Structure formats: structure tokens, C-alpha cells
Amino acid sequence: MAGIALGAAQPSFPSPPSDAPSLDFPVPSAGPAPSRGGVPTVNPVPPTGTDKPTHPPGVPQPPLPRSVNVQLKVERDGRLTVREQVIVQARQTMTRTAPLRIGDRVFTVRDPRVEGNGTAAVEGDSLVLRLGEGASTVDYTVDGTVEDLGDRLRFRWQIASGWDTVLVSVRASLLTPQRGSDFACLAGPAGTEDKCDSALTDGGAVLRVVQSNLDQGARVDLSADLPAGSVPATARFEAASAASAASAFALSPLNGVGLGAGFLLLLAGFAVLWRARARDGRALGGEVEPVALLDDRGGEVVFASPDGILPGQVGAVVDERVDARDLSATVVDLAVRNYLWVTEVDGDWQVVRRNPADDALTAYEKAVYTALLPEGVESVRLSRLRAEPPSIAPARDAVYRDAVSRGWFTRRPSAFGPLGIAGAVLLVLGVGGTVLFAVLGGPALIGVAVAIVGLAVLAGGRLLPLRTERGSVLLQQVRGVQGFLNTADPGSVPAAQREMVFSRALPYAVALDDVEQWLQRFGGLDPAADGTPGLYWYATQDPAAAGDQQRFGQQFRAFLDGLDEVFATA
Template sequence: MGARLSFAGVFTNWGVATAIVVAGISLSAAQPSFPSPPSDAPTIDFPVPKPGATPGPTKSGAPSIDPRPPTESRPGRPEGQGVPTTLPRSVNIQLKVERDGRLTVIEQVIVQAKNTMTRVAPLRIGDRVFAVRDATVDGNGTAEATADTFTIKLGEGASTVKYTVDGAVADFGDHVQVRWQVANGWDTKLVFLRASLLTPKPGNDFVCLAGQSGTEDPCDSALIDSSGVLRVVQSDLDSGARVDLSATLPAGLVPANARFENVKAGAFALTPVSGAALGLLALLLLGGFGALWVARGRDTKAAAADVEPVEVLVTEGGRVVFASPDGVLPGQAGTVIDEVVDARDLTATVIDLAVRNYLWITESGEDWQVVRRNPADYALTDYERAVYQALLPEGTESVTVSALRSAPPNTADARSAIHADSVARGWLSRTPAKLRLAGAVLAVVGVAATVVLALTVGHALAGVALVIGGIALAVGARFLPARTKRGALLVQQVRGVHGYLKSVPPESVPAADRELVFSRSLPYAVALEEAEQWLSRFAALDVAADGTPGLYWYGTQDDAYDQARFAERFHALIDSVDGVFGKR
């Protein structure tokens, strides 16, 4: 109900009085073992109008009930057939608003034999704070009040509890309001409760609610007698339920003493600020998912499209030579295909440097020696120079593969350079990497913001939204294709090269040009995992057909070149160089 009740009038009598009487008779008859109260048991004066008096006004049109207490006989009922005031687990309550704004309360509680009853009443209801003082118990029990709760513990028999409530009167400008929960926090069901509220002058707009906190069910009966006293009757009040009573009095009749405290919502409570942050997060997640769906769909469609024929063999100066599409190099082809610079891309670059006469590779027992043949000039790309420098630093003329495996070169610069080169050519985008970094930063900022908000102004869910958004951004970026539209087109062309490697017959190339075509195509076969098929297809290659013995870029230990032995040793060379680059 909150502190600002706004109900008008008195709840109507729902005909419950008759049911209460019948229930009381049944309960009284069903429990003959309940002891009668001692002769000195305390009682409460429950004011009764004089005989013949007319009940006072109630809510317009509402019926009224006979205000006589249920201990008296009713017309047509034999003497003694009313509801007994000594019914076990019943409470009689008398409330009085004093001239100085205090609310004095007297409660008579009847506890069943061999049982106890405990009431733990909260003194903070919503943003309203009450205080209880001067609590005493006449009978079998104790009463204690703290800043947060008022606790009554009673043993069997009849006990009278007296206390004073501060904070029951609130100022609403043109009137004041008296409010108190006359019953709440009991650990047992109350069979019967009745209460009276006496004010300096008759009040109005009485409101009485019964039931669990938050419900708005009216009390069984709440009406005003001819003297302006509000009388409340309630039966069968569940354990922990409350009877919340309020009344409106004229402004200035008694001083207001209500105290209100803004209850700070939990740091992780849903507030307008945090709700807006979570709503924005939901919109961004939906938008990001849509963008990711479109990007991946475009990339998948490009990869699944039919491969157009790619002409990689061209005639220059009367000779047939290999020419890659869009000038893509072996290392670049592998990188654009899987969007990652891996060891095989660097290995293919080493073979390509040898094929293009920058390096010489020769067998040395079970090892290989890589020899500087021509300096790394500006005809090479930045990443090719980085690979060259990693293998043969300045001042080094040759190195064995076994030595490289023992002390692997640092290839970080080469990997960065090949990726940067693909980005510069418009094949790949840095967007996914930037988004991953942005997501990680956003998540860290979100964690810090969550802690700060939780310890200060609240709205910590706004910080949580940042954390979730950052994580989602970082994870989503991993699934975002790095290839651009031009990169997707290049993939189609590289797939065409792959088809060429798998299908071109050696006989279609003039014998004098086969060694060069075989050699220039070999690095692409390495990058695209087709080296074995390529070597098998050119198993009958005559390397002397160009007028020079052996391969022009690879030296063997045998005087006579053997293509089958070369294929076997070449596979071992590739695995060894992969091992060099795979370690760093």
C-alpha cells in the first residue's frame, strides 16, 4: 500500500460478521480443552455505544453491522452464543492518537495452552520509518524494540502488551494521516482479531487492508460507531500476514511526526538508467548479429560460387610462362584463403624466393643449406624482405635448415608484414582485429564501471551491459570475415589456380618451358596444399630439356637428377621449414 494511502470511506460490511459468529461457536465447541483465563487476567475496554444509539456514518451506501462486541448476545441468539473474547490465538487491540501525535497501543493476546506466539514486526515499511518505545508486557512474555523491528514473545495464557508508536502521523498538506499495521509478523495464524482506533476528533477515509504484504484485500469489517471510533474485525489472518490501518484527520489536529527515508535500490537493481543501458545493448546486439549474418552470407556465397576459368599460362617472347591472377604471391594466396598467416604461407614464400633466384637451396647430407644468391632488392615486397632477413640476417651468407630449427628466427615482423600487405592491396580488412581489441577494452571498462557504480550511485547493471557488449563484440569479431569484396573475388581466382594445379597436363607445356612452369607453379602448390599432386603430375619432367642439367634453383648430391628422389626430398624439406616457422 505504501505510505501514501488514498482510499476513501470505510470498507463495506460483506456480511462477514455472521460468519465470524458461526466460526466462533464452532471453534469454541471444538476446543473444550482450552483453559479459561485466570480471574486476574487483564482486559481491554472496548467502547460500546449506548443502547439505542445509531451507528455513525460510513462510506456512502455501505451497510453497517451491530457495533456491539461479539461477547454480547445478539437478538435471536441465546445468551452466551457470541464469539468469546478469550478465544486462543486471538488479539484485541486498542489504539489511541494522542494530542501530541503519539500513537498509544494496548494489545491483549490470548495464547493457546502449551504454546507460544511471537511477533516480529518490521518498523520500515516502504520508505516510511516507525519507532516503538516504552514497550511493557503484563503477563507471560517480553517485548523489545530496535531501530528495525518490534518483537513480542508470549507464552500460554492472556498477556497485555502496551507500547507507544512514533512516526504514525504523516502530513499531507490539507490533512494528516494516521497509519499503523496493527497486526503483522505473527508466527502463527490469528483466529480472531478486533481493534478500535480512537482519535481526538472523528476521522474519515478509513482504510483497512488484510492479508499478505502487497495485497489490497479489505478487512472482514471496518466501520465507525456513533462516537466516531473505528472498529475493525478480522478472522483467520494467516501467519505473517498484516492488518494495515489508516485514517485521515483534519490538518493541524495533531502534529505530524512521520519519518521517510529514501530506500536506496540495490546496486544491481533495475533502474531507468540501467534499463535504458540494457535496452540499448539489446538493440546493438541485434544489429551486430544482423551485420554479421550479412557479411558471412556474402563471404559464403562467394566461396561457394562456380569457379570461372583462370588463365595462368601465358606466352611471353615465344615462351610459355606462369602468371598468377592479380599478381598474388604464394604467401598472399594462402593468407587470403584462410585469413591467417601460418607457417605454410612463410614456407611457400621461401620456395618462391628460391624459384625467383634470390636463394639457392642445396642438399647437405640429410640436411639442406640455404644460400644467399641475390640480395633482397626493392622488387620484393616488404613481407618477402622480412622473410629473407629472418633466414639470412645481414652478414650471413648461408644457413642450414637444422640450424634454423635449433634457433628459430623471429618471424613476427614477417607475419605482420604479409598481413599488412594483404590489407594494403584491399584483400583483407583490419576491422575484425580492431573490433576484437575494442571489445576487450570495452569489457575491461565495463568491469571498472560496474565496480564504481556499485560502490557509489548504483545503476551497476549499466556497467554489466558494457561488459556483455564488450564480450559480444570481441566474440562476434572472431566470426566476422576479414576478406573484403575484392578479397572474395581473389579467392575465386585462387580457386581457379587450384583447379589449374590439379588438372593441367604437362604435355600442354612445351618441353623447353616445363621446368620453369613447374618451378614457378610449385610455391603455389605448397601454399594450397597441392604439392604432392603437382610433383606426381610432373614425375616425368626432363630438367635438361632447357639445355642445363638439374633444377636451376635446387642442388642435389647426385650427379644425375632424379625427379622421384627430388619429390621425396622436397616433401621432407617442406616439413622441416614448416617446423622452423611453426615454432615462433
């Protein structure tokens, strides 16, 4: 055998001693050589480290467990055909995960197949061999091993890499259409430049490589220069970022687990959303019985609303928003409860402070009270409020906060709420994780799954009804109150208490847009039946009109329209 000098750019191999043992690889001759699938058969005998072979010439050596014999042949069309003969120790397994991307160099493996006990497949950017005990033969074809350097071609392939065990012996032969030169063989962990134990050519220009005791995960990296034009160049290169991105979005097991978990979370979230909306739909559309606002206790009529709901909260529970009519209902309720006094003045109405806002009022009622009558203002005309509408934002916010604190709403309509915040955080993390994994080549589809879940949670948080289960029950009761307003019989109420019943229920009729029905039902009300002329919370400058319920109805509608205009403009 003759030693091969390496190029300046590659580590050189030392010249073999004159008495180096011969490797019993087949040498191509003029006659047909034993072959299998067009590749010369390998029957190596490992060196012993002495000056004499341990076996007589021609006598085959018993195969060594954890040994690999590799036959490489560069075909005239530039593809590389590979046959690996692997001996696995009894009751053991061996797995090879060979990278098909080295730096920006990309290799493609086609048609991997196994004769023996095992499987071979391309998984992502790796060739994966899983072999059981005994002898197995693996055949496959590689594209991308020949690079065009202008004045020459360069062949490169890792004949051993990614094995999960120490290899006792690695032997390889490389056959090329024309004689190669400047061979380089490196063995060890990726990035090291330790030379192989032996890399020699025989008389037939076949390169023989021998490496013993190759560490777990280490590689044997072989390269050789070929004459320009001897075979087509097949090397393919991809930028690191593009390569990482392609790998990151490949359907790997980890990416698959992430997508599957995300899909299950989406299904669970959809089920929760569907259940909540179905419950809310039943509360809005189901049949309900009238719910009385009155309780007869020993001949005395007592007013009571379901769950203590106030007129200004009724509209919010029904349509999940606070509008002008809800605030108007609150003003009427404050008058009915003796905090305000409403009186007609020269074709206008004047709202007068009757009692100060105390702790019996909720935060939103105090906000409405203060919006009409700020500190130091004792009265205000409706025409003045129309010209200079008060700020009602604090009152609206207070209604929503009160509904949340009472357990009727999960959140304020304008707020993200816990679900919205969680969805936004997941969306940001998912997008950021996707970008990071795409750059680093990690499982980017997990980031995509997290981002999709975050977007779904964010959207679901907006689609989820504001009403809680308690709020849905209250909605049904409010609809029952509306039924009571449409069916109540004034004749069943003692005459002296009808004014109180009419007045206390009137703000609820305002909130539920049932004013006409309620006014007509109590059209025969005698305000003087309680011993005082007129309604106790509403006055007129015409004493003759104080007991005219029909005239009151007309004036009250006009007053209510004016209040709605004030709050709508504000």
C-alpha cells in the same frame, strides 16, 4: 480545542489563540458518524486569518481548486488507510509522485484506486497519482507507518508530497485507536523544519492539520507518538546501499529504454556477424572455376597470380593463420625468383645467398630471407637450421600486417582490432556504470545493457571472419588456382618455358599442399629444354642426376620436410 505540546526531539507548535477559528472537521461521537469506507468524511472550511469564519456554521464552503483534503486512520492491525480528496482546476492536471522511501525508512502502498478523473499506481519507489480536472477521491493502504521505540510507538507519514503544482490548501485529519501525543507537523521542502500552519486536536482526540500555499514538490510530514502495544509495529528499514541497489535494478522507464536499445544493438550485431560468416562460408564451400596462373601473350607465357598474392600469403588467406608450410613455400619462391640458391651437399641441403633482398620483396619475404641468412652470412645448411632454428615471429607478424594493408584481412588474428577495443571499452564502462548506479540508486540496468553489448562486441570481434569482402573474393580465386594446379596440361606450354612454369607455380603447390599432383603432372619435364642443364634454382653434385625429374621429386620432398621441421620447431 486544546493545543498539543511537542516532545523535546520535535519542533513544538505554538499554543493557538483563544479566539482561533474552529475547523469544520467531523468529530467522532457516540453515534455513527458519516463515513466512507470506514474513514470519517472530511468537509473542511479553511481559516481566513480573521477572528471569524467566512461562512456560517453548518454551511459547506465551495471547494477550492488545487486543494487536497486527506483522511488518515491507523487501524488496529497497524496499517494506515488513506483517503485523499483532490480538486483539480478546470482544463488542468495534477500529478503527485510521493516517495515511498525516506532515508532508510521504507513504506509500502497497497490497492491504490481512484474515483473520478485519474489514475493511481505504485511505480518503483513512488506512489504516482495522475488526476484530471474536477474532483477525484483516491483511496489506498499504507504499511510501515508505525515504528516501535520501546516505551512507545511512533506514527509517521507524509500527507502531502511530490505534487507538481502549488497547493492552495492542504487539510488532514488523523484518527488513531488510542489518543496520540507529541505530534509534529513539518511543511516545506525535504530537510526543512518549518512548522505547519496549524495542527490541533479536537475533543474526540482527532488531530486536525491545516497548511496553505504548499510549494510545488514540498511535503507535509506528520508524526505522532502512540501508547506502546496499542497497534502492531509495521515500520521497515533497509540499508541505504541495499535500497539504492533495489531501486537501481527496478524496471523503470529509463532502465527499460536502455535494455531495449541494448537488445536492438545485439540484434544488429548478430545480423552483421551472420552475414559476414555466411559470405565467408560461401567463399570456402561454393563451386569455383579454375584460375590460371599463366597468361599467353603473343606466344610468350607470362606468370600472374590473382590480386598479386604470393605463395606465403596463400595459406594465410585460406585458413587465416601462418603456419610452417607457408614459410617453406616462401623459401622455395625466393629460390625460384633468384634470391636464393638451393643445392644438395653430402646428403644435406645448403641455402645460398644469390641476390640481396631488395625493395621488390615484401616485408614478410625480407623477414624470412633475414631469418635464414642474417647480415654477413652467405650460406647455411639445413642441418644447422634444424639444430638452431631461427626466429620466425617477425615473419609471421609481417604476413598478417601485409594482409591487412592489402585489404584482405580486417585485423591481425592475435590483435583485438577496432571491434575488440570497442567491446573491451564498453564492457569496462558497463561494469563500472552498473556499480556506480547501484550505489547511487541510478538506472543500473543501463550499465548492465552496456556491459552485455560490450561483451557481445568483444566476442563478435573474435568470431567475425578475418577476411574482408575483398579477402573472401580472393579466397575463391585461390581455390580456383588450386583447381588450375590439378588440371593444367604441361603439353599446352612451349617446351622451352615449361621449366619456368613448373618452377613459378611450385611454391603455390607447396602452399596449397598439392606438391604431389604438381610433381607428377610435370614428371616428364626436361630441365635442359631451355638450353641449360638442370633446374635454374636447384643444383645437385651429381651431374648425371641433374636432368632426372623423378629423383628431383624425391629430393625436393625431403628438402621440403626439412624446411617444415625447421619452421615448426622455431
